[in-house]
Amino acid sequence: MIAEFRKLYGSAEGLRVFRAPGRVNLIGEHTDYNLGFVLPVALDLATYIATAPSGVPSGPGKLRMYSEFRQEMCEWNAADIGALTPQRHWTDYPLGVAQELLRAGFPIAPANLLIRSTVPEGSGLSSSAALEVSTALALLAGRPLDPLSLARLCQRAEHNFAGIPCGIMDQYISVFGRQHSAVEIDCRSLGHRFVELPAGVTFVAVNTMVKHALAGSAYKERVAECAAAVAGIQRTFPQVESLRDVSPEQFESVASSLPPVVARRARHVVTEDARVGRFVEASARGDLALMGTLLVESHRSLQHDYEVSCAELDFLVDTALAIDGVFGSRMTGGGFGGCTVTMLRPDAAARFGEEMARAYQRQFQTTPQTYACRPSAGAGEVKDGEEF
């Protein structure tokens, strides 16, 4: 990156490199904005940003960003950042972050950025959070901001600039990820605990290579449906503030009083929250079979009750479940494309990859990419020789 940076900007003086990982969520889908539980893992796929101050030879100082993936250079007067509006362009993510930093009292100094990412875009592995968090660190350039404020600032950027009312999971795990561990996040208290996964299993993500256009609007619709469910449930249980507060038994006692679609959405969230706890317990006991069963239950719930799956994801899950050595499989992330995550025996991984590719190719004439999910460290500055 140093050589590339020098080529682009003439000098690499004062260069620093920051990294923020993508994630795969093992279980707890669409529970974060309902203030429930999630269990993601930070990946070794990450966004890297090399940055150096740009100096002000004459005229206004510029903020410049070069995306290697897009092969596109963009620049703004650093002094104008606060007044920019979203353009439905990839730069909405970094600019949204820059604006939130300004609001939080961090002036944006003229700087040059080079952005490189190994998180496949549109794959549901959270390339946008990786870009947001790495941008925040690059623009902060060493100015201190505590990790939780960093994650929340990036979530606000996504709400206010990218226009997606997302939960906290993706930004949180990008900041708090840890090598060799999954992270159970309580999306209400915003605390977490590290969950060591049992020996004898590995997780592989398989990419459908599609992202259906529906994804953004359906996400907003689900957020609204969950709010409607809370309002309905409050008629019987006034103390309920979010679906996090509703036990599966409480839910069943009021389900018939809710509009059918709203009831199905809420049933997913309430049962999914319970599955996260059961998965963590099963993991601690090394009960691999139960972990696998819970993954499949999660998928069926997302498929039939929450209705955020699609033919490609269902096909990958069903194909995976027929392969020797697989414990369970489900869609991961927001849905409508992106990836599945499959739990399997490590010695079955090579054959699994081949069989999945063959079957998917035959069905959809597309080769799915697969990624080994190696739990990695959260975001930070990259120092020479460091491993994540």
Ligand code: GLA
């Ligand atoms: C997207 C959002 C997250 C979360 C997931 C679904 O990745 O960014 O906040 O809601 O969908 O679990």
